[in-house]
Amino acid sequence: MIHIENLTVQFGAVKPLDNLNVTLDVTICGLIGPNGAGKTTLLNVLSGFITPVAGRIDVDGTDLLSLSPIQRVGLGLRRSFQTEQVVEDLSVYDNVLSLLDHVGVRGEEAAQQVSRALHFTGLAGIAAQIGGELNLYQRRMLEIARSLVGSPRIVLFDEPGAGMTENEGETLRETLLAIPDEFGPQVLLIDHDVDLISATCEKTLVLDFGQYLTYGPTASVLADDIVRKAYLGME
Template sequence: MISIDDVTVAFGGVTALNCLTVILDKPVFGIIGPNGAGKTTFLNVLSGFVTPQSGQITMDGADILRLAPHQRARWGLRRSFQKEQVVDELSVEDNVRVVLDPLAMSGNDRERALMAALEFVGLSAVRGLNAAGLNAFERRMVEIARCVVGKPRLILLDEPGAGFSQGEVDRLRQIIDGIRAFNGATTLLIDHDVDLIQAVCQDTMVLDFGSLIAVGATAAVLTDPKVRAVYLGMEDVAA
């Protein structure tokens, strides 16, 4: 369980997160909102790239804000970014293996974890190829493999479905849907694809100008008039 209590982030005169308080306790939790709503800032706070002015965040009882980014990674936090960060000069398996290097695992356990992650995302057949030869979806799968490999506790996915075909998004949906069974991790998913959010997220929260405007079961949130007015742009729906 992730408990966020009164978290505020401001950049100069702009409040990116405004007294955010929410409990995230579902296997896959959606985060939606218009551009500039504070979604990526929230992931940056969880990752340790942004320090909030106030508030507290605990994950399974651990005070995450006291940990440096590399300590959060060792704790079990993994993240993909809007722009994938695959290293062209490395093979597919070496791109994933680097995540395991800082972890206290035996060599055999590392290789088993690596092979399991590549199999999970469908990259076993190309594991020895240089990443430079991969297509865009395969590169995204390398990022997902880095998130699921080993024993992560919390996985942050920032718009993983952007720019892909419907068939590719369907495959991504299957993978995200299977993460909890694969390794037990909780996943936080940001995406503008409402169909993807609805398909895989048990609960969803909606941010607007850094403030939480709705949170709860995804189907109920997506039909909330406030959400439809703010996020879906339905100006004729009363807030």
């Protein structure tokens, strides 16, 4: 569970996040809003890449903001990025294995975890392939595989479905839905694909210009008139 209290990020006169208060209390939570709403800024705060000017974030009672980015990895925080962070000259296997260097998992246990993540994401057959040779779908699935090793507690996905075909998107949905049962973490998902959000997220948080708009069951949120006008562009 992620409890966010009075969270504010400010750059000069601009506040990408403005006094955000919300408790994200479901296994798979959506995060939507128009461009510039503060979605990626929130993931960057959670990851430790941006320091807020005010506020507090608790993860199951742990003060997240007091931890460095590497300490957050040790706590079990994982994330993907809009632009895939694949190491081009490492194999698929070693791309996943490299994350475990940060959490002290080595030897046979590391090999088992990497193998499990690659099988889960459908990449086991190309484990020896170099990162630079992967297509977009494979790169995005590799990002997911990297997030599933080292006992993850929270996984942050930033538009994992961008650029995928319809069939690839269906596989992504099935993969995302299976993550909590298979690996245990809470998932926070940003995506502009409303169908993906609707199919995977029990509840969804909507941001608008850095401020809280609404949070609740996804079907109710997507049917809300304010959300439809502010985000979906519908009357």
